Amino acid sequence: MDTAIDRANVNIASAEAGNVIEMRKVCTRFGDHIVHADLDLDVRRGEIFAIVGGSGSGKSTLLREMIMLHRPDSGTIKILDTDLGVLTADEANKLRQRWGVMFQHGGLFGTLKVRDNIALPLREHTNLDETLINEVAAWKLTLSGLAPETGLQYPTELSGGMLKRASMARALALDPELLFLDEPTAGLDPSGASGIDTLVRTLHDLYQSTIIIITHDLDFLWQVTDRVAVLGEGKVVGVGSMEELSKMDHPNIREYFDGPRGRAAHEQAQAQKKDKSQNKEQPWTQK
Ligand code: ADP
Ligand code: MG
Numbered sequence: 001m002d003t004a005i006d007r008a009n010v011n012i013a014s015a016e017a018g019n020v021i022e023m024r025k026v027c028t029r030f031g032d033h034i035v036h037a038d039l040d041l042d043v044r045r046g047e048i049f050a051i052v053g054g055s056g057s058g059k060s061t062l063l064r065e066m067i068m069l070h071r072p073d074s075g076t077i078k079i080l081d082t083d084l085g086v087l088t089a090d091e092a093n094k095l096r097q098r099w100g101v102m103f104q105h106g107g108l109f110g111t112l113k114v115r116d117n118i119a120l121p122l123r124e125h126t127n128l129d130e131t132l133i134n135e136v137a138a139w140k141l142t143l144s145g146l147a148p149e150t151g152l153q154y155p156t157e158l159s160g161g162m163l164k165r166a167s168m169a170r171a172l173a174l175d176p177e178l179l180f181l182d183e184p185t186a187g188l189d190p191s192g193a194s195g196i197d198t199l200v201r202t203l204h205d206l207y208q209s210t211i212i213i214i215t216h217d218l219d220f221l222w223q224v225t226d227r228v229a230v231l232g233e234g235k236v237v238g239v240g241s242m243e244e245l246s247k248m249d250h251p252n253i254r255e256y257f258d259g260p261r262g263r264a265a266h267e268q269a270q271a272q273k274k275d276k277s278q279n280k281e282q283p284w285t286q287k
Pocket of ligand 2: 059060061104
């Protein structure tokens with residue numbers, strides 16, 4: 001423990017202990033089509049981490065690999081200190097209970113009422129009785145911004161925004177340590193999208209869970225995320241805060257900042273930051 005190298009190794013080990021996801025040299029292909037080529041990615045505990053990249057750049061596939069719905073052709077994935085490559089069925093089952101997922105297209109069972117969709121993981125993995133399960137389902141609906149009565153409807157009866165919220169309620173059923181959200185604001189009007197932004201922030205404050213989110217939403221990226229990874233050419237071409245990324249040169253990264261929408265979102269984020277810091281300087285007794 002005395003040499004500088006030992007101390008450096010300890011530092012590396014403790015930095016790694018802060019990661020809830022570690023992907024190393026992940027390769028994925030479908031036939032001849034290479035989607036991920038030696039991709040490395042780390043997500044730290046407690047952060048709101050976004051994955052961005054063009055359509056078809058492999059974002060959803062990456063998420064499916066993290067949650068064990070797709071096995072990469074090579075490379076290693078560690079989630080919550082567990083190597084996904086060497087799991088028993090029992091270990092995999094236990095691990096799945098520690099995360100919640102909101103799929104790109106909702107992913108609720110159409111033949112089940114919303115409440116039963118939320119109850120499903122609770123019935124499967126807990127010993128709670130039916131009364132408590134219904135109470136938990138009602139609470140998760142409320143938390144996701146829906147009235148408990150929504151639980152009695154079928155997914156097809158809900159609007160797009162309500163469906164996203166119901167899907168969020170299901171993802172939260174087991175109080176997950178990790179929350180995966182695949183394009184939660186896609187297809188929503190701006191007010192619905194900003195409602196989801198607020199919801200993600202509230203959930204993060206409430207549970208301190210790590211949130212991994214795939215999104216194109218520039219306002220969300222600037223205002224909610226801690227770090228962002230940009231996918232391109234089968235790799236992570238840049239990772240950092242939006243402020244850090246905004247100074248990087250890679251063309252896949254510049255796409256997010258140089259168009260009129262990118263500039264507008266950046267300006268809005270800067271204006272809000274300025275507002276916040278000015279408000280902080282006000283004595284708290286003044287209204
Ligand atoms: P993104 O979410 O970034 O839009 P995806 O991860 O869904 O991209 O897909 C990445 C690429 O892999 C796309 O070209 C897609 O067509 C292909 N792909 C994804 N899943 C499959 C599959 N099950 N079979 C064949 N090709 C697939
Ligand atoms: Mg996708």
